[in-house]
Amino acid sequence: MANFQKLTPRGEDYSKWYNELVVKADLAEQSAVRGCMVIKPYGYAIWETIQQELDRRFKAKGVKNAYFPLLIPKSFLSREAEHVEGFAKECAVVTHHRLMNDPNGKGVVVDPNAKLEEELIIRPTSETIIWSTYKNWISSYRDLPILCNQWCNVMRWEMRTRLFLRTAEFLWQEGHTAHATKEEAEDFAREMLDVYSDFAESVMAIPVVKGVKSPNERFAGALNTYCIEAMMQDGKALQAGTSHFLGQNFAKSFDVQFLSNENKYEYVWATSWGVSTRLMGALIMTHSDDNGLVLPPHLAPIQVVFVPIFKTQEQLDAIMARVNPICDALKAKGIRLKVDSSEKSTPGFKFADYELKGVPVRLAMGGRDLENGTIEVARRDTLTKETLSLEGIEDVIVKLLEEIQANCYKKALDYRLAKTRICDSYEEFKTEIQKGGFLLCHWDGTQETEEKIKAETKATIRCIPLDDMPGFPKEPGRCMVTGRPSARRVVFALSY
Amino acid sequence: MANFQKLTPRGEDYSKWYNELVVKADLAEQSAVRGCMVIKPYGYAIWETIQQELDRRFKAKGVKNAYFPLLIPKSFLSREAEHVEGFAKECAVVTHHRLMNDPNGKGVVVDPNAKLEEELIIRPTSETIIWSTYKNWISSYRDLPILCNQWCNVMRWEMRTRLFLRTAEFLWQEGHTAHATKEEAEDFAREMLDVYSDFAESVMAIPVVKGVKSPNERFAGALNTYCIEAMMQDGKALQAGTSHFLGQNFAKSFDVQFLSNENKYEYVWATSWGVSTRLMGALIMTHSDDNGLVLPPHLAPIQVVFVPIFKTQEQLDAIMARVNPICDALKAKGIRLKVDSSEKSTPGFKFADYELKGVPVRLAMGGRDLENGTIEVARRDTLTKETLSLEGIEDVIVKLLEEIQANCYKKALDYRLAKTRICDSYEEFKTEIQKGGFLLCHWDGTQETEEKIKAETKATIRCIPLDDMPGFPKEPGRCMVTGRPSARRVVFALSY
Numbered sequence: 001m002a003n004f005q006k007l008t009p010r011g012e013d014y015s016k017w018y019n020e021l022v023v024k025a026d027l028a029e030q031s032a033v034r035g036c037m038v039i040k041p042y043g044y045a046i047w048e049t050i051q052q053e054l055d056r057r058f059k060a061k062g063v064k065n066a067y068f069p070l071l072i073p074k075s076f077l078s079r080e081a082e083h084v085e086g087f088a089k090e091c092a093v094v095t096h097h098r099l100m101n102d103p104n105g106k107g108v109v110v111d112p113n114a115k116l117e118e119e120l121i122i123r124p125t126s127e128t129i130i131w132s133t134y135k136n137w138i139s140s141y142r143d144l145p146i147l148c149n150q151w152c153n154v155m156r157w158e159m160r161t162r163l164f165l166r167t168a169e170f171l172w173q174e175g176h177t178a179h180a181t182k183e184e185a186e187d188f189a190r191e192m193l194d195v196y197s198d199f200a201e202s203v204m205a206i207p208v209v210k211g212v213k214s215p216n217e218r219f220a221g222a223l224n225t226y227c228i229e230a231m232m233q234d235g236k237a238l239q240a241g242t243s244h245f246l247g248q249n250f251a252k253s254f255d256v257q258f259l260s261n262e263n264k265y266e267y268v269w270a271t272s273w274g275v276s277t278r279l280m281g282a283l284i285m286t287h288s289d290d291n292g293l294v295l296p297p298h299l300a301p302i303q304v305v306f307v308p309i310f311k312t313q314e315q316l317d318a319i320m321a322r323v324n325p326i327c328d329a330l331k332a333k334g335i336r337l338k339v340d341s342s343e344k345s346t347p348g349f350k351f352a353d354y355e356l357k358g359v360p361v362r363l364a365m366g367g368r369d370l371e372n373g374t375i376e377v378a379r380r381d382t383l384t385k386e387t388l389s390l391e392g393i394e395d396v397i398v399k400l401l402e403e404i405q406a407n408c409y410k411k412a413l414d415y416r417l418a419k420t421r422i423c424d425s426y427e428e429f430k431t432e433i434q435k436g437g438f439l440l441c442h443w444d445g446t447q448e449t450e451e452k453i454k455a456e457t458k459a460t461i462r463c464i465p466l467d468d469m470p471g472f473p474k475e476p477g478r479c480m481v482t483g484r485p486s487a488r489r490v491v492f493a494l495s496y
Numbered sequence: 497m498a499n500f501q502k503l504t505p506r507g508e509d510y511s512k513w514y515n516e517l518v519v520k521a522d523l524a525e526q527s528a529v530r531g532c533m534v535i536k537p538y539g540y541a542i543w544e545t546i547q548q549e550l551d552r553r554f555k556a557k558g559v560k561n562a563y564f565p566l567l568i569p570k571s572f573l574s575r576e577a578e579h580v581e582g583f584a585k586e587c588a589v590v591t592h593h594r595l596m597n598d599p600n601g602k603g604v605v606v607d608p609n610a611k612l613e614e615e616l617i618i619r620p621t622s623e624t625i626i627w628s629t630y631k632n633w634i635s636s637y638r639d640l641p642i643l644c645n646q647w648c649n650v651m652r653w654e655m656r657t658r659l660f661l662r663t664a665e666f667l668w669q670e671g672h673t674a675h676a677t678k679e680e681a682e683d684f685a686r687e688m689l690d691v692y693s694d695f696a697e698s699v700m701a702i703p704v705v706k707g708v709k710s711p712n713e714r715f716a717g718a719l720n721t722y723c724i725e726a727m728m729q730d731g732k733a734l735q736a737g738t739s740h741f742l743g744q745n746f747a748k749s750f751d752v753q754f755l756s757n758e759n760k761y762e763y764v765w766a767t768s769w770g771v772s773t774r775l776m777g778a779l780i781m782t783h784s785d786d787n788g789l790v791l792p793p794h795l796a797p798i799q800v801v802f803v804p805i806f807k808t809q810e811q812l813d814a815i816m817a818r819v820n821p822i823c824d825a826l827k828a829k830g831i832r833l834k835v836d837s838s839e840k841s842t843p844g845f846k847f848a849d850y851e852l853k854g855v856p857v858r859l860a861m862g863g864r865d866l867e868n869g870t871i872e873v874a875r876r877d878t879l880t881k882e883t884l885s886l887e888g889i890e891d892v893i894v895k896l897l898e899e900i901q902a903n904c905y906k907k908a909l910d911y912r913l914a915k916t917r918i919c920d921s922y923e924e925f926k927t928e929i930q931k932g933g934f935l936l937c938h939w940d941g942t943q944e945t946e947e948k949i950k951a952e953t954k955a956t957i958r959c960i961p962l963d964d965m966p967g968f969p970k971e972p973g974r975c976m977v978t979g980r981p982s983a984r985r986v987v988f989a990l991s992y
Binding site: 029031032039041045047067070071074078090091092093094095098107108110129133136142148155157344 | 525527529532533535536537540541544560562563564565566567568569570571572573574580585586587588589590591592593594595596602603604606610616617618625628629632644648649651653665667840
């Protein structure tokens with residue numbers, strides 16, 4: 001049951017607001033296992049829509065789904081030198097394969113005789129197990145490209161966890177492709193970045209900056225990491241998706257060569273790319289308000305809810321007789337509509353609950369509406385409502401949903417633009433960065449400077465933008481820290 | 497690349513035929529991790545269709561998807577006494593959460609300082625973690641019923657594994673419901689059995705016997721296990737799905753009570769139900785033949801393949817100009833159609849490959865067909881082909897797919913009926929059971945008798961049928977072993 005104690009306002013404590021909202025809106029909760037979450041049906045329904053929308057886009061690119069093992073032999077992790085540094089450390093290690101009754105009493109204990117010869121790791125990401133498999137799939141250029149994706153769970157033993165944003169276990173998709181040439185692999189990594197950015201903007205209504213990571217922030221084992229970066233309402237950046245050009249690193253580590261059409265053995269070129277349930281965190285922190293969740297219609301499990309207001313069964317019957325054809329027409333148009341005529345709770349309780357849950361459009365009809373041939377239409381994004389004629393109401397609602405979708409995006413983009421500014425002095429930077437938002441600054445391209453800035457301010461380079469950022473010309477300058485030349489400004493921010 | 501060495505014929509070695517087919521048809525393969533499989537894109541595409549079809553049926557019953565943690569605290573397993581006996585023994589145990597660089601050399605080792613206080617188990621099934629969660633979700637009858645399902649991976653440390661049929665890790669769905677009354681829970685468990693049986697028969701074209709398990713074969717912790725049993729081509733039974741009525745066992749173990757509408761605290765009633773990637777094994781062993789896979793059209797990732805036969809680009813262009821409108825029309829009808837005009841391999845090679853992969857209908861057109869306005873139509877199930885006029889060919893193909901679907905089912909049903917017989921003498925039983933098939937026998941209802949039969953013949957009671965089995969009257973009799981009275985015959989078989 002929803003809890004109607006008010007949410008902590010964002011202005012008071014953004015982090016507390018987030019934690020409360022995730023739980024109260026029935027999206028997710030902590031489980032009995034440290035750092036692992038339960039994704040509740042309402043939250044999972046949003047994730048399912050995310051999956052469907054992405055899956056359709058992947059398949060349009062020729063990508064096929066497959067499934068690779070959950071467990072990875074420990075030794076695989078050390079094959080790719082940088083990869084092990086980045087991933088092998090904090091992970092769940094399986095050492096035994098049997099329990100036995102406790103000889104000293106109740107319960108079960110680990111059977112010491114069932115120790116594995118080699119420990120297994122729960123996948124933190126699957127490059128190693130997948131490239132050990134691709135070795136058997138690839139012998140000639142005819143076998144390429146391989147374009148695989150898997151939807152699965154992964155595990156990274158995080159010390160400090162937050163629902164959706166950082167959990168020990170999370171759900172994601174990881175695409176892994178194999179190509180005959182460097183160019184093809186690089187192009188594919190970029191194409192998948194475009195898929196992510198189009199998805200984030202058109203479905204999730206989250207404006208993103210497409211860019212390249214600096215070497216410090218690169219995926220362990222990649223030659224290049226492309227990313228989409230979003231800005232949350234507290235001005236912090238959130239990395240919403242990454243696509244890696246892995247070069248021949250994994251092919252070399254797992255000895256995956258192919259006979260080219262010029263009859264020469266060459267190492268295969270690779271990409272990998274993923275988004276995770278972290279997107280749920282981005283969704284919440286981009287659109288929601290002090291009253292609860294705000295969902296862009298394209299992702300809302302319930303896009304329209306209808307609440308009849310009645311005292312007697314006769315009134316309910318009369319209202320439903322009038323409204324049923326409208327509901328049917330909306331469903332026929334593909335609208336996800338719910339009718340809530342349950343008597344378990346009052347209309348006021350329902351209104352608050354659907355507001356908390358971010359349902360984009362709420363319709364209500366009482367006795368007077370029935371007489372007047374009108375209906376009350378409430379928008380979640382603007383919290384406004386108006387009474388409209390039932391005449392042609394279906395088309396009005398369809399249009400309204402698209403308007404809400406566009407408004408969610410516009411609001412987020414306006415916010416990001418307002419919080420994005422140029423900064424050319426490092427002294428100024430130190431104060432400005434604490435105010436949140438994106439700072440566009442010149443940087444000399446060295447890891448030393450990047451690390452110094454991070455150590456002194458906690459800010460990181462979120463990305464080197466691929467495209468012009470609206471309103472900000474792509475101009476050369478001098479590094480704000482060292483004064484050395486810089487080809488263009490990069491995006492700095494505090495981040496999740 | 498497909499391997500065109502012929503399959504071992506089923507008559508020679510059924511088990512070898514199966515193992516070869518799974519790999520050669522690109523369905524799955526062994527991975528570098530003992531007992532864990534890689535599900536390849538072609539196999540996974542079939543699994544995705546299974547998922548979609550089942551998911552739609554679950555949702556029509558009001559079931560919602562959710563996600564619960566992969567890891568389960570060891571102590572949870574011992575809460576339900578029978579459950580721990582059935583499940584807690586052979587499982588993957590996580591004992592540590594960190595690796596470190598090997599101080600003595602290369603690679604990584606388990607960090608002894610990162611030992612978990614309590615070991616965690618990779619879920620073999622999720623009743624325990626889910627009921628520990630439901631405790632927080634349920635306080636009043638208003639919170640009931642809860643109808644959740646999750647699609648996920650599970651792990652059981654099997655010693656002898658076979659692709660799809662018995663693997664350490666496998667994919668499945670597990671539904672877990674909570675109800676206010678015993679009747680409602682029992683009804684729901686039965687309803688889900690009907691969902692499974694309808695799905696198996698109408699989508700997978702696998703005839704099944706619906707029944708109840710004898711106490712020996714019950715799920716650990718259940719009061720009643722309902723199942724669907726299918727017969728494979730070698731006469732062995734395969735359990736294709738189960739639905740359990742769990743009574744109040746898990747509610748009591750995790751102390752999940754609710755305030756009833758009569759204002760009394762009561763324990764909640766439970767069901768759980770699941771099917772797994774094992775269904776892929778059932779699919780293969782029900783329909784396929786010595787030439788490879790045979791797929792019922794409702795599940796085939798490619799339902800129709802079109803192979804043009806050409807020597808020059810002009811010929812190809814002329815053929816495609818004629819065929820493209822037909823392909824478009826078929827796709828518009830929702831047919832999953834592939835055009836294979838690649839020059840990487842010959843038509844003969846393609847024919848053999850699509851046959852191996854079980855594509856239900858193969859279309860081919862060469863120069864003479866083009867002149868005559870005809871097309872060659874080959875059926876995978878009967879291995880017959882005929883040359884048909886292009887006039888109205890779309891409708892012919894749509895009808896043909898349904899005919900193939902029905903034929904797959906009928907063939908399997910005829911086989912099962914032919915291999916199902918009555919047996920009233922235990923001496924006769926001992927010989928007959930070795931010939932495979934279902935034996936309908938009277939049994940006295942005791943575990944002793946069941947265990948004696950199993951020990952002496954390896955046969956088990958697959959189920960006590962819920963409905964009349966066609967051709968076999970439901971009549972009382974005397975146990976074939978003890979002569980004690982029996983209300984009706986039960987199904988015995990050797991099984992996977």
